[in-house]
Amino acid sequence: MSLAVPRARRAACSVAAVWLAWSATQHAQLEPPPAMLVSETAPPGIDRGLRASDPPRAPRTDLSGEPFLRGSVIVRFRPGTSPNAQRAILAQVAGTAERPPSYANFDIVAIDEDVDPETAAARLDAQPDVEYAQARYRVYPRFVPNDPMYPRQWNYPAIDMERAWDINPGATPAITVAVLDTGVAFRSGMMRYHTRAFRLLPNGPVFPSLGAIDVPFAAAPDLTGAGRFVAPRDFIWETTTPFDLDGHGTHVAGTVGQLTNNGVGVAGMAFNVRIMPVKVIASMWDLIFRSPQQGTDDVVARGIRYAVDSGAKVLNLSIGRLGPPAPALRDAIAYAVSRGAFVAVAAGNDFETGNRVERLAEFAPQIQGMVAVGAVGRDRQRAFYSNTGAYVEIVAPGGNTRVGGTSGGILQQTFDFNLVETYLGDPAGFGPPRFDAFTFDYLQGTSMASPHVAGAAALLMQQGITAPAAIEAAMKRSATDLGPPGRDNEYGEGLINPRASLRGLGLTR
């Protein structure tokens, strides 16, 4: 459910997926052996840096109200100032010195709650016997990731994530988030595949068979750490090695839990969780390699049940389809929620092409613990592609390149598409792909929005809200209302506000 840049590339892929059936009969070949892992190791991943260079955003600003406490100020008198002189000075602001605090060489002076502390402090500061006077400014823990490309990730400040991380810094490995997608670049290896000839378009040129090719894979450097991945499963190839042959799943997994504050690349929402890569979508290369399964309802439903039965507490489905309803998927998601898992689903990218009902998301309002996620851009307006409808429950940053250009997308690490999508050019330039070269790339789509919600759900679960229905309620209740007041079909309940969700309720505020 992502709109990669350029969008035409995705459209071509969709057509090609259908056309492969035809090309198989037109270019009949000997049945190749199934894909096989020919090497457990491969050269380390290649970091090819930022794909599109854009100016970073400005540093974050304070989102709180008054930056100081009312009712008192800090005053440091010069040595030798007599108590009487001190009282006379404080009388100018109707202040009285409180009992000196421990470990302090200054006084806390009580003033009236209605008096502006900065004004009072300035008046005291002007006195010759006062060394300094200042308001009692609030100091906060400030978690700002040191990942060098973090300043380009507008999406986190847009939902106040820095203050959310102050409360819950990235959850813990006790929470497992399953990414049901095209796979994840979760390990290295060398796979041998057998290609076949195919056409991308009915009347397009024939891409020749490449024969048996060895394809290198590497783990995404900014996603992989010790014990990071758990229970990987591939329902497209029916293996336990869900290699990503597309890049979509790797990008999505990055937003869920990219390693953060590690001085490398970018940040993720719930950066300490464990990630369960579950491959349920066949990419273009999977089809070219003749995978035994494609991303059909039954495959996705099996993946959902597998993820839950294997311990996933949060499921992210940045996938979807149009067409008739999907009872098998509804049943699987209901099962997941009944087993205590929260499910985030992309609301769809079809707004400008008919705004047809996104079948995987449409039943979200009927399942408490499943949330259909729409997308907003950095202007906090609905992204041009994001579906609208009664099933849109909440929105999150999904990017909008029509606002702010390329950097209006969501930045994460994924493959260097120039080395993956070799079928997009002339057949003469067609060659084997490689999945061991990475870039940081901007993508947009409700696919990019959904993992923000999945990551927030992981934080909430870690914080103590363990019931999926309660997580959904917490998210909706604390969402920042956008569009018309109250729930609407564009933004649902509004933009997620993980910090407010994590903070919960006090007795009276």
Place this chain on the structure above:
Amino acid sequence: MRTACIAAMCLLSSAVAQAQPTQIRVRGFADIGSTTFNAGESFAAVLGRDVGAVFGGGGDAVFPQRVFVSVRASRFRRTGERVFLFERERFGLGIPTTVTVTPLELTGGYRFDYGWRVVPYAGGGIGSHHYTETSQFAGGGEDVARPFLGYHLMVGYEIRIARWIGTAAEAQWATVPDALGADANSAAREFDESNLGGTTVRVKLIIGR
């Protein structure tokens, strides 16, 4: 210093001992009690229970006409955690939050003092209930500190155990309307509880006649 203190106390005792029952008697007291808050579900959700210890003290003046006026300050303070509430289920979020209620109350009443050793009394009055709520990770404007006006009724009885020392037991009912639940992000709103008052029982130690 010690000798001086003893001498001062003796002088003070002597002066007060000469006071006649027809004069206004001024006394001091300290008390300890337990308050059950009207907003019981809200307090229980955030602080773990709807009952808490209250410590206080003050002074009163007893007039010859058996009327008394008292001023009392007290404090309730307890730390719990912020929560999320969903379908009456409570999810603790592990974020410490401290609630402090500091009532300053003015009470007037009547003592049924007919020379018995036990003196029943009853009264009522108004109070300023200063409420503060502070939480970890609170941003600007997210902590609460403000007073609310309340009213109370009380009954009790006093027992003289020595010439200058008495004890008393009291029960007080207080109402502090529209104090809680103004903010949507509150347990009080969730439970539709807005009254900060409660029912308090306490014992007092009274110094003076």
